[in-house]
Amino acid sequence: xxxxxxxxxxxxxxxxxxxxxxxxxxxxxxxxxxxxxxxxxxxxxxxxxxxxxxxxxxxxxxxxxxxxxxxxxxxxxxxxxxxxxxxxxxxxxxxxxxxxxxxxxxxxxxxxxxxxxxxxxxxxxxxxxxxxxxxxxxxxxxxxxxxxxxxxxxxxxxxxxxxxxxxxxxxxxxxxxxxxxxxxxxxxxxxxxxxxxxxxxxxxxxxxxxxxxxxxxxxxxxxxxxxxxxxxxxxxxxxxxxxxxxxxxxxxxxxxxxxxxxxxxxxxxxxx
Amino acid sequence: xxxxxxxxxxxxxxxxxxxxxxxxxxxxxxxxxxxxxxxxxxxxxxxxxxxxxxxxxxxxxxxxxxxxxxxxxxxxxxxxxxxxxxxxxxxxxxxxxxxxxxxxxxxxxxxxxxxxxxxxxxxxxxxxxxxxxxxxxxxxxxxxxxxxxxxxxxxxxxxxxxxxxxxxxxxxxxxxxxxxxxxxxxxxxxxxxxxxxxxxxxxxxxxxxxxxxxxxxxxxxxxxxxxxxxxxxxxxxxxxxxxxxxxxxxxxxxxxxxxxxxxxxxxxxxxxxxxxxxxxxxxxxxxxxxxxxxxxxxxxxxxxxxxxxxxxxxxxxxxxxxxxxxxxxxxxxxxxxxxxxxxxxxxxxxxxxxxxxxxxxxxxxxx
Numbered sequence: 001x002x003x004x005x006x007x008x009x010x011x012x013x014x015x016x017x018x019x020x021x022x023x024x025x026x027x028x029x030x031x032x033x034x035x036x037x038x039x040x041x042x043x044x045x046x047x048x049x050x051x052x053x054x055x056x057x058x059x060x061x062x063x064x065x066x067x068x069x070x071x072x073x074x075x076x077x078x079x080x081x082x083x084x085x086x087x088x089x090x091x092x093x094x095x096x097x098x099x100x101x102x103x104x105x106x107x108x109x110x111x112x113x114x115x116x117x118x119x120x121x122x123x124x125x126x127x128x129x130x131x132x133x134x135x136x137x138x139x140x141x142x143x144x145x146x147x148x149x150x151x152x153x154x155x156x157x158x159x160x161x162x163x164x165x166x167x168x169x170x171x172x173x174x175x176x177x178x179x180x181x182x183x184x185x186x187x188x189x190x191x192x193x194x195x196x197x198x199x200x201x202x203x204x205x206x207x208x209x210x211x212x213x214x215x216x217x218x219x220x221x222x223x224x225x226x227x228x229x230x231x232x233x234x235x236x237x238x239x240x241x242x243x244x245x246x247x248x249x250x251x252x253x254x255x256x257x258x259x260x261x262x263x264x265x266x267x268x269x270x271x272x
Numbered sequence: 273x274x275x276x277x278x279x280x281x282x283x284x285x286x287x288x289x290x291x292x293x294x295x296x297x298x299x300x301x302x303x304x305x306x307x308x309x310x311x312x313x314x315x316x317x318x319x320x321x322x323x324x325x326x327x328x329x330x331x332x333x334x335x336x337x338x339x340x341x342x343x344x345x346x347x348x349x350x351x352x353x354x355x356x357x358x359x360x361x362x363x364x365x366x367x368x369x370x371x372x373x374x375x376x377x378x379x380x381x382x383x384x385x386x387x388x389x390x391x392x393x394x395x396x397x398x399x400x401x402x403x404x405x406x407x408x409x410x411x412x413x414x415x416x417x418x419x420x421x422x423x424x425x426x427x428x429x430x431x432x433x434x435x436x437x438x439x440x441x442x443x444x445x446x447x448x449x450x451x452x453x454x455x456x457x458x459x460x461x462x463x464x465x466x467x468x469x470x471x472x473x474x475x476x477x478x479x480x481x482x483x484x485x486x487x488x489x490x491x492x493x494x495x496x497x498x499x500x501x502x503x504x505x506x507x508x509x510x511x512x513x514x515x516x517x518x519x520x521x522x523x524x525x526x527x528x529x530x531x532x533x534x535x536x537x538x539x540x541x542x543x544x545x546x547x548x549x550x551x552x553x554x555x556x557x558x559x560x561x562x563x564x565x566x567x568x569x570x571x572x573x574x575x576x577x578x579x580x581x582x583x584x585x586x587x588x589x590x591x592x593x594x595x596x597x598x599x600x601x602x603x604x605x606x607x608x609x610x611x612x613x614x615x616x617x618x619x620x621x622x623x624x625x626x627x628x629x630x631x632x633x634x635x636x637x638x639x
Contacts, residue, residue, distance in 0.1 A: 163366065165364045165366060165368035166370060168355075168362070168364070168368070169362065169364060169370070169429075170370075170381065170385075171334075171335075171354070171356045172333055172334070172355050172356070172360055172361060173381050173429070174356050174357075174359075174382050174385035174386055174433070175356055175381075175385045176354075176356050184370060188371075190372075
């Protein structure tokens with residue numbers, strides 16, 4: 001009897017905890033979406049009417065337009081670079097036997113643990129030495145470095161899960177190294193590359209700390225534009241931007257699911 | 273077509289290994305191997321795990337670069353030629369089917385790499401699949417196939433390129449018992465009909481003995497003995513081979529007296545004494561010998577004079593159909609296994625009863 005009551009209550013408590021965590025995770029997002037359609041600067045809940053005022057404000061301001069374009073450009077280019085670099089690095093780290101490959105891995109993964117401020121300041125100093133302060137090259141380099149750990153990790157996991165006999169089988173059937181890579185290795189790495197693209201895009205689009213240091217007015221990405229905007233004004237324009245971010249993220253995930261399958265992408269556990 | 277068991281291959285060499293050595297760090301996985309495999313032969317590399325047999329297969333395939341020595345295939349030194357140019361085929365223990373390709377594309381992969389036209393590929397893939405009795409499976413995916421079917425696809429993928437040499441790594445190990453026996457027969461038949469020189473690696477001595485024309489027994493990277501199954505079984509070269517082939521009653525000892533062809537041997541630190549007949553003078557002091565379990569005779573009364581009369585106690589009886597396997601503990605503590613044929617009537621032997629034994633000196637075989 002007592003154990004039954006205990007079981008009931010423990011189940012109830014766990015349910016309560018899960019529900020509140022889920023609520024705390026979703027409520028800010030929902031509030032942001034609501035307030036972006038709110039005509040007044042102060043958030044009314046429930047909203048009295050719906051307006052696209054803040055979206056228009058967004059479209060009218062050139063810094064936001066530029067921010068969107070920059071974010072898209074930097075995101076796509078740094079994602080492409082990081083995927084190419086990630087494939088090459090994963091192959092040489094996992095297959096190679098050269099000394100120092102573990103050190104290289106540790107260095108590439110370091111943005112995960114280093115404070116963004118340090119990387120930002122460092123890159124800014126590098127840029128000032130080479131005369132590229134605020135230029136697109138340094139912004140793209142910065143974003144590539146920041147997303148590479150995620151890309152490398154997901155490609156490495158795919159590579160580790162790959163049966164090494166597959167390439168041997170292809171080799172003995174007459175496939176040279178190039179053909180083995182194209183017909184066997186690359187298709188087998190597809191889930192890892194898909195996950196890498198997803199992570200890289202999301203990380204790049206959201207990257208703030210390092211971008212704050214390396215961007216100039218003409219190369220500002222969206223998070224930096226938002227930051228500068230909130231320094232001057234507080235109104236739901238940022239809510240409108242956030243809503244657009246959410247919609248774009250949903251579309252990106254949907255697209256990737258269509259292309260590679262989200263189930264496959266998220267099955268990232270390593271070989272036991 | 274080919275009716276005699278032996279005329280399907282000529283003694284012409286197909287694969288030659290010369291002083292082949294592969295070291296990983298300080299460990300010699302393959303150590304100074306010299307071996308010749310004949311054209312059309314079904315050849316087994318037999319050895320316990322870690323004996324280097326898979327590494328040796330990998331050296332023939334070109335997956336590893338040898339530390340020393342040469343690999344010659346069909347008269348050409350291929351040591352420096354990468355595996356994709358060696359014109360071989362291999363079936364892997366886990367089959368290694370390409371999971372992202374259909375059965376058709378798996379089987380056709382080798383032909384596609386050779387740049388053959390599409391219609392030729394289609395025709396040859398269909399032929400190969402019907403050879404392994406998987407006609408109509410072209411559009412399936414590897415993960416939709418059972419283990420046995422996957423193996424057939426792997427075999428078809430290897431055979432379709434008409435390789436000079438077919439390499440099989442533990443071809444039957446991943447199958448369950450019934451399927452294994454079926455595939456064993458089928459494999460042998462396909463090999464006979466195609467006449468492709470085939471080398472297979474196995475740790476299962478019965479598989480090697482029943483399937484191969486000749487076999488090499490490996491231990492610690494070295495080849496211990498190469499011969500036809502029957503010869504190896506009749507004349508194991510040393511205690512390792514004898515034990516590995518599943519011979520029973522293998523003992524080590526040293527001889528203490530010789531009288532003509534008769535040799536007195538002591539084993540178990542002098543606990544047991546045996547008399548063997550061995551015509552060769554050059555028996556080393558330390559020797560290994562075995563007693564065939566089917567040759568040990570159970571007798572009614574112990575004779576006081578003569579050799580190799582022993583008595584002991586039955587510890588275990590296993591009825592195995594036409595014969596029973598009896599484990600006997602001699603008075604000295606040594607265990608002997610003997611096989612007793614059963615001719616219809618049920619055996620009257622029982623555990624813990626005393627038995628007297630006689631072993632003819634010619635059945636104590638010194639190796």
